[in-house]
Amino acid sequence: MKTITQKELSHAYLFTGEEGAGEFEVALGIAMRLFCENVKNGYPCGKCNECQRILNFDNPDVVIENTNDRSIKVDQIRRIKDEFSKSAVEGNKKVFIISGADRLTSGAANSLLKFIEEPIGEIVTILITENKNLVLPTILSRTQVIEFPHLNREDILKQLTSIGVPPSSVNLMLSLTNDLTEIKSWLKDNWFENIQVAIGQWFKYIIKGDAMAFPFIQTQLLGIINNRDEQRIVLAIMVQIFREPLMIKFVGNSIQREFPQLTDSIDTAKDRLSASQLTDSIELLLMMNNSFNSNINFQNILEETTLKLLDIAKR
Structure with missing residues (x-):
């Protein structure tokens, strides 16, 4: 959150860590911080209308792809590509959270690359994976990789x-x-x-x-x-x-x-x-x-x- 406060937020991240390490929760937290109506000490309040909409997956400017499919194909990315090219519905910021970055096919990854490289407006893309070694090198090289620590029992x-x-x-x-x-x-x-x-x-x-x-x-x-x-x-x-x-x-x-x-x-x-x-x-x-x-x-x-x-x- 300090990064957001200091306006140093990157346009593309890859969150990597074991299941349950909190990657998705942090991604939602970033989205909430960007849209929160009542930021306190640099953190989202979690209670305002905007925070609640994000928590309920009801903000059109926070697009989440969280599929359990064995691979994420080009067809599944088309909706995201369309959203990338649109202007923000309710403001000037958009956040994209895509879980399972290691399951992106090469075609799907290539479809995302140009939008990651050349974001239109205030767009933040957060990709999530449990194993960065399975993520295509083209994605790794164009995102800021954040490694989450292991959880102990x-x-x-x-x-x-x-x-x-x-x-x-x-x-x-x-x-x-x-x-x-x-x-x-x-x-x-x-x-x-x-x-x-x-x-x-x-x-x-x-x-x-x-x-x-x-x-x-x-x-x-x-x-x-x-x-x-x-x-x-x-x-x-x-x-x-x-x-x-x-x-x-x-x-x-x-x-x-x-x-x-x-x-x-x-x-x-x-x-x-x-x-x-x-x-x-x-x-x-x-x-x-x-x-x-x-x-x-x-x-x-x-x-x-x-x-x-x-x-x-x-x-």
Whole structure:
């Protein structure tokens, strides 16, 4: 923020750091600082109409591209190019925040370059990546690279506690992501807690070889899953829940349990299933990601995998 106060803000940045290091939040903070109606000590107030609009992604002069696609193609950049060429809608400043800079195809990157090199008016472009080594050299050479420091576990735990993550969910969440923004989205309407309970019940059916695991997918589990991002998280949790009894078999109870509320069921799985059965189950679950990335129907993926897991449990 000091850079903005001293009017030394560059026209193009590349923020790089591990997931959850705060790159996106800082980018939003810069946008808020530029538009804030009530700057205090060089920082945006976070409460004025302009700050709230940016936080709600409702300012036409703050353009955000935050896609989970495996690559960002030329077609996806066209909208941004159009926005680059327009005058600011409500003032003379525009901010562009593009996550996943390492996923820009060469064509998409080239489409952005001339606008980065020759900005029209007061334009600030912020690209974000977890790995700058995967960013095209042409982008690296034309942006000011800002590296965010690594997060340590203690700092992350403090942040999770501050946003209300229950202790029973902390270790599992940290095995899935360090991104506080993503974690906050999981906390809405107790979604993460509900999905933990549902997957826990599904797991209990599986380890007992109970065929109720199959209808449970449609009657209980699918109703909690609302979008593709949540589908991805469900697949990851299923892998982790089978990994825990295998780890206890090899390492003992010294591991940090990710499912403390399922201690009895995890221990039952450890005692009832062999290392071979658990390993085969994990390999099968990992294969779900291939089907998922191939856009196979999610319900079909879960149901087919559940039947195979039941077969493994009954061996």
